[in-house]
Amino acid sequence: MSQKNVEERPGQLDSAVSQAAAGTESALEIRDTELDDGSAGQGHGPGDGPHVPAGQDGSTNRGLGIAAILKRLLLFARPFWNKMILAVLLAIVGAALTVIGPHFLERITNEIEAGLASTIDLVEVRRLIIISVIILVLSFIASYMQARLMVDATQKTSQNLRSSLNKKIDGMPLAYFDKTSHGDTLSRVSNDVDTLSQTLNSAVSSVITGVATLLGASLMMFITEWRMALAGMFAAALGFILSLFIMKHSQKYFVLRQRELGALNGMIEETYSGHSVVRVYNAERSARHEFHNRNEALYNTSWKADFLGGLMNPVMMFVGNLGYVVVCVVGAILVINGTIPIGVIVSFMIYIRMFTNPLTSIAQAATGFQNATAAGTRVFELIDEEEMPDESDKPADVPAVRGHVSFDHVKFGYDPDKTIIHDFSAEVYPGQKVAIVGPTGAGKTTMVNLLMRFYEIDSGEIRIDGVPTSSMRRENVDALFGMVLQDTWMFKGTMRENLVYRTEGVTQEGLDAVVEEVGLKEFIKQLPDGYETVMEEDGALSAGQKQLVTIARAMLADDPLLILDEATSSIDTRTEQLVQKSLDTLTAGRTSFVIAHRLSTIRDADIIFVMRDGDIVETGKHTELLAKGGFYSDLYNSQFDPAE
Structure with missing residues (x-):
C-alpha cells in the first residue's frame, strides 16, 4: 500500500469510527426489535450491507484439521527448518541420554544388593554414579539447546505469520471490510495468532521431546524386561485411547470458542466505538442484553472446551499411577520367582514415569493443538480470502497529470x-x-x-x-x-x-x-x-x-x-x-x-x-x-x- 493510500484508507477501513453515527443507530434499532422476539445477539453493524458476526457468515464451524494447520505453518517456517531439524536431533539425543540413566541406577542397585551378602564394591558404585551424573548433565544441555532453537524458530515463524496477515490486509478489497466485523478481523490478527504462537512455542517442543522420550523408554523397557514392559504399556494404552476419545468430542468446542470470541470482540468494538449513540438513544439495556448473550455463548463453549481438555491431565495421572501398580505387582512376582533382580523393579519405576509423563505432555499438547486448530482455521481463512488482482505488470511510475x-x-x-x-x-x-x-x-x-x-x-x-x-x-x-x-x-x-x-x-x-x-x-x-x-x-x-x-x-x-x-x-x-x-x-x-x-x-x-x-x-x-x-x-x- 502506498503511503498516501495509508492515509486515505483509514476513513474507509476504520468504519467503526467513521460510520458509528450512521451505522450504530440502525444497529441498535435492529437489536431492540430482536429483543422482542428473543433473537438478540444477531445484530447488524455499520456498512452497506448486514454485518455478519463470526461463525454466522455461512462458513462452517469445522476446522481445517491439525494436519492441515501444521502443514501450512511449516510452510511459514521454511526459512527455519534447519533450526527445527537440529532441535529434533537434539531432542532425540536428550531423550536417549535420559532413558539410559535408569540402566545405571539398576546396576548401582544390583551392586549394593550383591554387596549386602559380602562387601559392597564402592569403586564400581562410585564409577556408575559419576557416569549417571555425566549422562544427566549432557541430557540437560541437549534439552536446553533444543528448547532454545525451537523457541527461536517458532517465534520467527509467528513473526512471519503476522507479517503475512499485515500484507494480506493491505491487499484486501474494501468490500471485505464492508461485510466483515472489524472486531472479528482484529481478533484473528491478535488473539488467534497469539494462540498459534503459544502452541508453536510450547506444544510443538513438548511433542518432539515427549515422542523421543516415549520411544526411548519403550525400547529400554523391552530390553530390560519384556513382560514388565508389556504390562506397563497395556495400562498406558488404556489411558491413551481414553484421551483420543476425549479429544474427538472436544475439538468442535475449541473451534466454536474462537468463533464466539471473534463475535464478542466485534460486538464490543462496534458498541463502544458508537458509545455516544448508545447513550443518546438509551440503548444501554439492549447493548447489555446482547453482550450478555454473546458472553454467555462464549462461556458455554469455553467451559465445555476447557472441561474436556482439562480431563487429559487427571486421566494421564491415573494411567501413570496404574502403571506403577502394575509394574510393582508383576515385578514382585518375577523377583519372588528369581527371574529378575530387584534392581529391575527400581529401573522400571523410572521407566514407567518416563513413559507416562510424555503421554501426559502429549495429551496437554493435544489440548493446545485443539486451540491451535481452531485459531489456525480462522487465521488461514483470512489468508485465503480473495485479494485485489496483482498489478506488478503495470507501470510503476506515478504519471504527471494535468487533471483531465x-x-x-x-x-x-x-x-x-x-x-x-x-x-x-x-x-x-x-x-x-x-x-x-x-x-x-x-x-x-x-x-x-x-x-x-x-x-x-x-x-x-x-x-x-x-x-x-x-x-x-x-x-x-x-x-x-x-x-x-x-x-x-x-x-x-x-x-x-x-x-x-x-x-x-x-x-x-x-x-x-x-x-x-x-x-x-x-x-x-x-x-x-x-x-x-x-x-x-x-x-x-x-x-x-x-x-x-x-x-x-x-x-x-x-x-x-x-x-x-x-x-x-x-x-x-x-x-x-x-x-x-x-x-x-x-x-x-x-x-x-x-x-x-x-x-x-x-x-x-x-x-x-x-x-x-x-x-x-x-x-x-x-x-x-x-x-x-x-x-x-x-x-x-x-x-x-x-x-x-
Whole structure:
C-alpha cells in the first residue's frame, strides 16, 4: 500500500469510527426489535450491507484439521527448518541420554544388593554414579539447546505469520471490510495468532521431546524386561485411547470458542466505538442484553472446551499411577520367582514415569493443538480470502497529470444484484472545481470511491488525462489525490507528524504558513509543546479542529487532484468562512471534486453535477441551475430562502 493510500484508507477501513453515527443507530434499532422476539445477539453493524458476526457468515464451524494447520505453518517456517531439524536431533539425543540413566541406577542397585551378602564394591558404585551424573548433565544441555532453537524458530515463524496477515490486509478489497466485523478481523490478527504462537512455542517442543522420550523408554523397557514392559504399556494404552476419545468430542468446542470470541470482540468494538449513540438513544439495556448473550455463548463453549481438555491431565495421572501398580505387582512376582533382580523393579519405576509423563505432555499438547486448530482455521481463512488482482505488470511510475478526468458510461453496485451507479458519464477539465450534490444515497461518495479505485467499476471507464485508472497501479492512482474527508483521522503522534504525515521536504516556514492559513496557529501555540505535543487519536481536539488538521495535511501534500467530502461539515460558520478561503487557495490550479450538502459552499464551482439515484440529472453553474428551476433549484431552495 502506498503511503498516501495509508492515509486515505483509514476513513474507509476504520468504519467503526467513521460510520458509528450512521451505522450504530440502525444497529441498535435492529437489536431492540430482536429483543422482542428473543433473537438478540444477531445484530447488524455499520456498512452497506448486514454485518455478519463470526461463525454466522455461512462458513462452517469445522476446522481445517491439525494436519492441515501444521502443514501450512511449516510452510511459514521454511526459512527455519534447519533450526527445527537440529532441535529434533537434539531432542532425540536428550531423550536417549535420559532413558539410559535408569540402566545405571539398576546396576548401582544390583551392586549394593550383591554387596549386602559380602562387601559392597564402592569403586564400581562410585564409577556408575559419576557416569549417571555425566549422562544427566549432557541430557540437560541437549534439552536446553533444543528448547532454545525451537523457541527461536517458532517465534520467527509467528513473526512471519503476522507479517503475512499485515500484507494480506493491505491487499484486501474494501468490500471485505464492508461485510466483515472489524472486531472479528482484529481478533484473528491478535488473539488467534497469539494462540498459534503459544502452541508453536510450547506444544510443538513438548511433542518432539515427549515422542523421543516415549520411544526411548519403550525400547529400554523391552530390553530390560519384556513382560514388565508389556504390562506397563497395556495400562498406558488404556489411558491413551481414553484421551483420543476425549479429544474427538472436544475439538468442535475449541473451534466454536474462537468463533464466539471473534463475535464478542466485534460486538464490543462496534458498541463502544458508537458509545455516544448508545447513550443518546438509551440503548444501554439492549447493548447489555446482547453482550450478555454473546458472553454467555462464549462461556458455554469455553467451559465445555476447557472441561474436556482439562480431563487429559487427571486421566494421564491415573494411567501413570496404574502403571506403577502394575509394574510393582508383576515385578514382585518375577523377583519372588528369581527371574529378575530387584534392581529391575527400581529401573522400571523410572521407566514407567518416563513413559507416562510424555503421554501426559502429549495429551496437554493435544489440548493446545485443539486451540491451535481452531485459531489456525480462522487465521488461514483470512489468508485465503480473495485479494485485489496483482498489478506488478503495470507501470510503476506515478504519471504527471494535468487533471483531465473522464467518466465514460460508468456502472457500479456494491452488490452485483443492485446497481447504484447506472450510467454515469461526465468530463472534468484541468483546474476545474467540480461540485457533486444530491440527496443522501444518490451516489456522490460512491463516485469518489470509484475515482480513487477503492472499488472496481462493473462496466465503463474512468480516465485521467486519457489514461484509464484501471491500467494504473492503485497506489499510483492514490498518489495523485489529496483528500479531506467528513470523517477525520488522527493517529497517536506529535502534532507535527499528524500535519506532515508522509509528505517529505516540508520546511518549518511552509508548515507555519499552512497552519496560519487554516486557522490553527493560535491553537498550536496553546499546546504544551507546540508542534511536538503528542496527540491521541481520540484526544482533546474537537471535531472541527481535527478537520482543520486534515485540511492542512492536504495542503501540505500538494497533490494535483483534490477530493473534499463534506470538508467543512464539522466547522462553525465563522471558522467555515476562514477555511473556505484556505480551500479556495488549496483548490486553485487543481482539479477538485467537492461533495457538499451545504450548497452555499459550492456556489463558485466551475461546474455542478446534480445526482439522483446514481445518475447525473443536471449539470451547470450555480446560477444556471437555479434559473432552470429543476432538481438543483429544489435542493437549494430547501436550504435557503429563494430571495437570497
